[in-house]
Amino acid sequence: MTWSLPISLFLLLSAPFVGSFLDLVAERWPKGESFVQGRSRCEHCGRVLAWSDLIPIVSWTIARGECRYCNARISIWHPVVELSALGIAAWSLVVFWEPLSWISTLFGWTLLALALIDLRSFWLPIALTWVLGLAGLTAGWVLTPLGVLDRLMGTAAGYAVLAAAAWIYRRCRGREGLGSGDFWLFGAIGAWVGWQGLGTVLLYAGLSGLLLALIRSRGGRSIRLETRLPFGPCLCAGAWLVWLYGPLYTASAN
Ligand SMILES: [Zn+2]
Numbered sequence: 001m002t003w004s005l006p007i008s009l010f011l012l013l014s015a016p017f018v019g020s021f022l023d024l025v026a027e028r029w030p031k032g033e034s035f036v037q038g039r040s041r042c043e044h045c046g047r048v049l050a051w052s053d054l055i056p057i058v059s060w061t062i063a064r065g066e067c068r069y070c071n072a073r074i075s076i077w078h079p080v081v082e083l084s085a086l087g088i089a090a091w092s093l094v095v096f097w098e099p100l101s102w103i104s105t106l107f108g109w110t111l112l113a114l115a116l117i118d119l120r121s122f123w124l125p126i127a128l129t130w131v132l133g134l135a136g137l138t139a140g141w142v143l144t145p146l147g148v149l150d151r152l153m154g155t156a157a158g159y160a161v162l163a164a165a166a167w168i169y170r171r172c173r174g175r176e177g178l179g180s181g182d183f184w185l186f187g188a189i190g191a192w193v194g195w196q197g198l199g200t201v202l203l204y205a206g207l208s209g210l211l212l213a214l215i216r217s218r219g220g221r222s223i224r225l226e227t228r229l230p231f232g233p234c235l236c237a238g239a240w241l242v243w244l245y246g247p248l249y250t251a252s253a254n
Contacts, residue, residue, distance in 0.1 A: 004098045007098065007102060008093055008098065008101070008102075011089045011093070011102060011105050012086065012089050012090065012093070015082075015085045015086040015088070015089040015090075015105075016056030016057050016082040016083070016085060016086050017056055017082075018085045018109055019056060019081045019082035019083070019084060019085025019086065019112070020054070020056045020078070020081070020082050021035075022081065022085065022109065022112055022113045022116060023077075023078060023081040023082070023116065024040070025113060025116075025117070026113065026116035026117045026119075026120050026121075027120065029117060029125065030117060030120065030121035030123050040053075040054060042067045042069060042070060042072070042074075044067060044070050044072035045067060045069055045070035045072065047067075047069045047070070053068060056079070056082040057079050057082050057083060060074060060076075060078055060079045061079070081112075081116065084112055085109060085112060088105060088108035088109060088112060088240075089105045089108075091108070091244070092104035092105045092108060092244075093105075095244050095245075100143060103139060103143065104243065104244070106135075107132075107135075107136075107192065107243065108240060110128070110131070110132050110135075111132075111236040111239060111240055112236070113128065114128060114129065114132070114185060114232055114236055115232060115233035115236040115237070117232075118181070118230040118231075118232030118233055119230055119232075119233050122179075122228065122230055123179075123181065124179070124181025124182065124184070124185055124232045125181070126180070126181060126184050129181065129184040129185045129187070129188045130184065130188070132185075132188040132189075132191075132192075133155055133184070133187055133188030133190075133191045134191075135191075136151060136155075136188060136189075136190075136191030136192035137151050137152065137155070137191045139151075139192070146193075146194045146196075150194035150195060150196065151190070151191045151192070151194055152191075153190075153194070153195040154187075154189075154190025154191055154192075154193060154194045154195040154196075154197070154198060155187045155188070155190045155191045156187070156190070157190055157195045157198060158183075158186035158187040158188070158189055158190030158191075158195075158198055159183045159184065159186065159187035159190075161186065161198065161202075162178055162182050162183045162186045163180075163183045165177075165178065166178040166179075166182075166183070178231060181232065182231050182232060182235065185232055185235055185236075186198070186201075186235055189201055189235060189238075189239040192239065192243055193239065193242045193243055193247070196247055197242040197243075197246070197247045199247065199248075200238070200241075200242050200247040200248045201235065201238035201239050201242050202238065203238070203248070204234075204237060204238030204241050204242065205231070205234040205235045205237065205238035206234070208233070208234040208237040208238065209229060209231065209234045212229055212233065212234065213229060216229070
């Protein structure tokens with residue numbers, strides 16, 4: 001019997017729970033709180049939530065986005081994150097055959113975690129970008145035609161390009177534009193898409209940055225040149241699309 005169907009089903013069923021966990025990690029890690037200990041509470045009334053309040057997507061939908069105890073609104077952010085994790089698994093299973101689809105799911109979930117943390121707190125945990133980068137380099141032996149050398153060059157180039165851009169920006173504008181977390185993240189992305197994919201990742205990241213700015217300005221916040229936007233989520237979105245569909249053009253001669 002083949003294990004591909006049970007594992008794929010398991011990934012799909014567990015995805016909303018993974019999303020719920022990643023949401024918790026993104027909330028607690030920047031504050032230095034443990035994300036394995038401590039019960040989940042309502043952020044308004046502080047009531048410890050029962051297991052039936054914590055079923056991803058379902059609990060929020062049944063309670064119509066309100067706390068069962070105090071009727072305060074629960075952010076739509078939670079089901080959106082849970083659905084995103086499900087979407088990543090489904091998208092991977094549609095685009096790739098196993099085992100690449102499973103590895104793709106794990107890659108996407110890690111990108112989602114990094115994006116959430118950066119969105120919430122303008123911080124990218126370097127340890128997690130390192131795990132992502134090492135996983136990408138290791139994947140070079142088993143996956144895709146992209147060789148280890150291409151991935152190593154991608155890592156070095158990714159880090160160097162953003163570090164140089166940040167240096168130039170600091171020299172010209174006299175303040176920080178990008179953080180070192182962004183350099184490490186782009187390096188880790190290079191380990192997954194190779195140096196050949198970096199240009200397209202940057203292009204998509206720039207476009208998602210514009211989209212993010214538009215969404216924020218529609219939210220009533222005015223956007224000026226000085227407005228701080230997290231770049232990590234944009235890089236993650238770019239990395240995801242290039243991982244799935246490849247760069248817009250291939251520079252190599254094969
Ligand atoms: Zn409550």
